[in-house]
Amino acid sequence: MDRPVPNSVLRLKNVVKTYGDFTAVDGVSLDIPKGSIYGFLGPNGAGKTTTIRMILEIIKPSSGEISILGHPSALDVRNRIGYLPEEKGLYKKMKVWALIQYFAMLKGMNKQDAKTQAWTLLERYGLKDFAESKVESLSKGMGQKVQVLSAVAHDPELVILDEPFSGLDPVNQLVLEELIQDMSANGQTVIFSTHVMQHAERLCDHILLIAKGKKIFDGTIDSARATIPRRVFVETSDNVEPLKTLAGIQEVIEDETQANHWQLRIDEQVNPQDILRTCFEKGISLSRFEFTEPSLHDVFVHLVGDDAREHEFR
Amino acid sequence: MNMIRLIAWREYMENVKTKGFWVGILIFPLIFTAMYFLQTTLSNATPTRYYILIDQSGKYEQAVETAIERDHQRRILQSFVSYLLDNRKESDLNLTVANPNSGVDQFVDDVDADEVAALEEWLDSGGLDFALTMASPNLEEDAPPFVAPEYQFIAAEIPTNVDVNSSPEEIAAALRPYLRGDSLITVNGESADLFALILIPENVDNDITRPNTMPLNSGGPAGIQYWARNLTDSRLPDAISISINSEIRGREYQQLGVDNQLVRNVQRTRLPLSQLDPTAEAGEEAVSMADTFRQFAPIGFVYLMFVSLMQSVQYLLSNTIEEKSNRIIEVLLASVTAGELMMGKLVGIGMSGLTTIAVWLFSFYLFVVLYDSSQTELISQILEVVLSSDLIPWFVFYYFAGYALYSGIFLAIGSLCNTLKEAQALMMPMIMIQIIPIAMMAFVVLDPNNTIVRAMSWFPLFTPYLMMNRAAADPPMIDVVGTTILLILSIIFVLWFSGKVFRMGVLRTGQPPKMMEIFSMMRSKH
Numbered sequence: 123m124d125r126p127v128p129n130s131v132l133r134l135k136n137v138v139k140t141y142g143d144f145t146a147v148d149g150v151s152l153d154i155p156k157g158s159i160y161g162f163l164g165p166n167g168a169g170k171t172t173t174i175r176m177i178l179e180i181i182k183p184s185s186g187e188i189s190i191l192g193h194p195s196a197l198d199v200r201n202r203i204g205y206l207p208e209e210k211g212l213y214k215k216m217k218v219w220a221l222i223q224y225f226a227m228l229k230g231m232n233k234q235d236a237k238t239q240a241w242t243l244l245e246r247y248g249l250k251d252f253a254e255s256k257v258e259s260l261s262k263g264m265g266q267k268v269q270v271l272s273a274v275a276h277d278p279e280l281v282i283l284d285e286p287f288s289g290l291d292p293v294n295q296l297v298l299e300e301l302i303q304d305m306s307a308n309g310q311t312v313i314f315s316t317h318v319m320q321h322a323e324r325l326c327d328h329i330l331l332i333a334k335g336k337k338i339f340d341g342t343i344d345s346a347r348a349t350i351p352r353r354v355f356v357e358t359s360d361n362v363e364p365l366k367t368l369a370g371i372q373e374v375i376e377d378e379t380q381a382n383h384w385q386l387r388i389d390e391q392v393n394p395q396d397i398l399r400t401c402f403e404k405g406i407s408l409s410r411f412e413f414t415e416p417s418l419h420d421v422f423v424h425l426v427g428d429d430a431r432e433h434e435f436r
Numbered sequence: 437m438n439m440i441r442l443i444a445w446r447e448y449m450e451n452v453k454t455k456g457f458w459v460g461i462l463i464f465p466l467i468f469t470a471m472y473f474l475q476t477t478l479s480n481a482t483p484t485r486y487y488i489l490i491d492q493s494g495k496y497e498q499a500v501e502t503a504i505e506r507d508h509q510r511r512i513l514q515s516f517v518s519y520l521l522d523n524r525k526e527s528d529l530n531l532t533v534a535n536p537n538s539g540v541d542q543f544v545d546d547v548d549a550d551e552v553a554a555l556e557e558w559l560d561s562g563g564l565d566f567a568l569t570m571a572s573p574n575l576e577e578d579a580p581p582f583v584a585p586e587y588q589f590i591a592a593e594i595p596t597n598v599d600v601n602s603s604p605e606e607i608a609a610a611l612r613p614y615l616r617g618d619s620l621i622t623v624n625g626e627s628a629d630l631f632a633l634i635l636i637p638e639n640v641d642n643d644i645t646r647p648n649t650m651p652l653n654s655g656g657p658a659g660i661q662y663w664a665r666n667l668t669d670s671r672l673p674d675a676i677s678i679s680i681n682s683e684i685r686g687r688e689y690q691q692l693g694v695d696n697q698l699v700r701n702v703q704r705t706r707l708p709l710s711q712l713d714p715t716a717e718a719g720e721e722a723v724s725m726a727d728t729f730r731q732f733a734p735i736g737f738v739y740l741m742f743v744s745l746m747q748s749v750q751y752l753l754s755n756t757i758e759e760k761s762n763r764i765i766e767v768l769l770a771s772v773t774a775g776e777l778m779m780g781k782l783v784g785i786g787m788s789g790l791t792t793i794a795v796w797l798f799s800f801y802l803f804v805v806l807y808d809s810s811q812t813e814l815i816s817q818i819l820e821v822v823l824s825s826d827l828i829p830w831f832v833f834y835y836f837a838g839y840a841l842y843s844g845i846f847l848a849i850g851s852l853c854n855t856l857k858e859a860q861a862l863m864m865p866m867i868m869i870q871i872i873p874i875a876m877m878a879f880v881v882l883d884p885n886n887t888i889v890r891a892m893s894w895f896p897l898f899t900p901y902l903m904m905n906r907a908a909a910d911p912p913m914i915d916v917v918g919t920t921i922l923l924i925l926s927i928i929f930v931l932w933f934s935g936k937v938f939r940m941g942v943l944r945t946g947q948p949p950k951m952m953e954i955f956s957m958m959r960s961k962h
Binding site: 175178180196197200203205206207209210211212213214215216224225227228229269272273 | 439442443446450453454759761762763764766767768769770771772773
C-alpha cells in the first residue's frame with residue numbers, strides 16, 4: 123500500500139528485524155492516519171511486540187524506515203507518545219498516584235500538573251480509593267489499569283498499547299474500551315495489539331493483520347471483511363440447481379458434514395433478499411436461510427489459517 | 437539532564453524510604469557501639485579468681501605473692517592512668533615525647549613507653565597515694581574520686597584432703613577435680629571455683645637452665661607447675677614467671693658478688709628514642725601521636741570506601757534486576773534514553789551511598805559527643821587530626837572514582853541477569869578483586885611505596901583502594917598522575933561499555949549472554 127495517507131502519524135516502510143537467522147518482522151509497511159484506532163492483530167509470536175518496540179525505537183530495525191509524528195525516530199518525539207508494554211510491571215513500593223505522576227513527569231510534565239492529572243484520571247476511571255495505596259497491594263487487574271493510566275497521563279498524541287486487554291475482567295475490559303474511545307474522541311491516535319478479535323471489532327477502524335512477521339492485511343474493518351466472500355447459508359431438501367444460474371451467485375457449495383446444508387457465495391452488491399425471493403419463486407422450500415456479515419474472527423482464520431494453529435502449539 | 441535528575445531523585449527517595457536501607461545503615465554504628473560497650477564491660481567484669489600456691493621448696497612463696505601484688509598494682513596503675521586521662525584538665529595530642537609539659541603527662545607518657553619501668557617507679561615512689569597527691573592539682577574540680585580495682589587473684593585455702601608434703605603428682609591428682617571444676621573449694625564459707633594451682637616442687641632449682649648448659653630432661657614437667665584449665669588468661673602465669681625469674685636472677689647476682697640494687701638501677705637505665713619526620717618543617721620534625729594517626733588514617737578511609745561501595749553497588753544491582761524482571765524498564769526506555777536511565781541510576785544510588793557515609797559519620801560524632809570518656813576523647817582527637825589532614829580530598833576523589841568504576845561494572849552485570857541468583861555468579865569475581873586491596877591495607881600502610889604495591893596501583897580496579905591507602909605517604913608523582921589518568925580512562929571506558937551492555941541487556945530475557953555475545957554488543961553501533 124504505497125498511496126500516501128493524509129495526516130499520517132506513523133509510517134512504516136519495509137521494516138525488517140532479524141535476530142541471527144530468525145526473522146521476527148519481515149518487510150512490514152503501513153500508514154496510520156491521525157485520530158484512528160488501529161489494531162495490530164496476529165497470533166502469538168507473529169511479531170506484533172517487535173514491531174511496536176521498533177516503532178518506539180526501543181530496538182532498532184535491521185532495515186527499513188519508520189516515520190513517527192513526522193520524525194524519523196521515536197526518541198525525538200517520545201514525550202508525545204504513550205506506551206503500555208506487553209509485560210506489565212510497576213514499582214511495587216510506590217503509591218499509585220505518585221507512580222502515575224512519576225511516569226507523566228518522565229514524559230516532560232511538570233510536577234504539579236502531573237499530580238493533578240494523576241488524581242483526575244484515578245477518579246475518572248474508578249481508582250480514587252486506591253490512590254494512596256502502594257502498588258503492591260493492588261490486584262493484577264487494578265495494577266494493569268494503573269499502568270494504562272500512567273502510560274497516557276501526559277495526553278500523548280499517539281498511544282501504543284501492547285495487549286492492553288489481557289488479564290482484565292470483562293467489566294474492566296469495557297472500562298478500557300471506553301478509555302480508548304475517549305482518547306480517540308479527543309483526537310488522539312490509538313494503536314493497540316491484541317489477539318482477541320472482539321475488541322478489535324468493536325473498537326478499531328483500521329487493522330493490521332500480521333503472522334510470522336509478515337503483513338497479511340492492513341486497512342479498514344470493512345475492507346477486511348470484504349476479503350471473505352459474502353455467504354448465505356440455506357438448508358433445504360429440494361434441488362438447489364436453479365440458484366446456481368442466478369446472477370450474483372458465484373458458487374453453491376454443499377456442506378460435506380451436514381446433509382441438505384448449502385453455502386452460497388455471493389457477489390458484494392447482491393441483496394440477499396433477491397435470493398430469498400428467487401427461492402420462493404422456484405419453489406425451493408427452506409427450513410433455514412441465514413445471511414451474516416463475516417466476523418473478524420472469520421477473516422483472521424481465513425487469512426492466517428494454518429499459521430495460527432502452528433503458532434498456537436509452539 | 438532533567439530526566440537524569442528526576443530518575444536519580446526517584447531512585448534516591450525510594451531507596452531512602454525502605455526499611456532495609458535504614459537497617460543497613462544503622463546496623464554498622466549499632467554494632468560498633470555494642471562492641472565498644474561489650475569490650476569495656478567485659479574487661480572490667482573479669483571475675484575474682486582463686487588460686488592455690490604450694491611451695492615445697494620454701495623459696496618462692498614470697499616471689500609469687502610479689503608477682504600477684506605487682507599484677508594488682510599494675511591494674512591500679514592502668515586504671516589510674518585512664519582515670520587521669522578522663523579527668524585531667526586539658527589534653528593536647530600534639531605533645532611529643534620530647535616536650536611533655538607537666539608531671540602528669542610525663543607520668544602518662546612513661547607508662548606508655550615502658551610499663552615495667554613505670555610500675556617499678558610507681559611502687560618505689562609509694563604507689564597510688566603518691567600518684568593521687570601528684571595528680572590532684574591537674575585534675576578537674578568536679579572529678580569523681582578514684583576507685584581502685586579490687587584484687588583479681590586471691591589465694592584460697594588448701595582443701596583438707598590434700599597433703600602438701602606428698603609428691604607433686606599426688607597433690608596434682610588430689611586437686612584435679614577442683615581444677616577441672618568438678619568440685620568447688622571453700623573460701624570464707626562460700627563455694628568458689630578454683631582457677632589455678634601453682635605447684636613448686638622441692639627440687640625445682642635443679643630445673644634452672646643457664647646459657648651453655650643442657651636442661652636435664654627428667655621426663656615429667658620441668659620447673660614451676662602452673663595448672664589451670666583456662667589457657668587464654670596468661671596474666672597470672674606470666675606475672676609468676678617474671679617474678680620468680682627475677683628472684684632467681686637476684687640470687688645469682690648475689691652468688692656472683694654483684695650488688696642487687698646496682699643491677700636494678702642498671703636495668704632501669706634507658707635512653708629515649710625520638711621519632712623524627714624528615715618531610716616536616718624544620719623545628720617540627722618530632723613525630724607526635726597525631727602524625728602517627730595521620731599515617732594510619734588511610735586504612736580507615738579504605739575500609740569506609742569498601743563498605744560503602746559494596747553497599748551501593750549491591751543496591752544498584754538488585755534495583756536494576758527488579759526493574760528488569762518487572763519489565764518496568766521497557767516503559768522507562770520509551771520515555772528516556774538508556775544513557776539517561778543509567779546515569780540517573782548511578783547518581784541516585786550514589787547519593788544513597790553518600791547518605792550512608794554521612795549517617796555513619798554523624799552517628800560516630802554523636803557517640804563521641806554523648807559518651808565522653810578517655811577512649812572517645814582519643815577518638816574525637818583522631819577524628820580531628822584526620823579531618824584536618826589533606827587526606828579528605830584524596831578520599832573524595834577516590835570514592836567517586838571507585839564508585840563510577842565499580843557501579844558501571846555492576847550495572848552491566850545487573851542488566852544482563854534476570855535474577856539475583858544469576859547475578860551472584862557474575863558478581864563473585866568482582867568482589868574477590870576488591871578483597872585483594874582490602875586484605876593488603878594494613879601491610880600497605882607500613883610500606884606504602886613498595887615496588888609490588890606501586891605496580892599493583894596501576895591496575896585500575898585496585899587504584900582507588902591502593903592509592904587511597906598510600907595517600908598519607910606522599911607517593912611518587914608519576915604514580916599519582918599516571919594511575920589517575922589510567923583510572924579516569926578506565927572509568928570512561930567502563931561507563932561507555934556498560935552503557936552498551938545496559939542498552940542491549942535490559943530488554944534481554946533468558947540466560948545471561950556468553951562472552952562472545954558481550955563482545956558483539958561492544959562492536960554494535962547502538
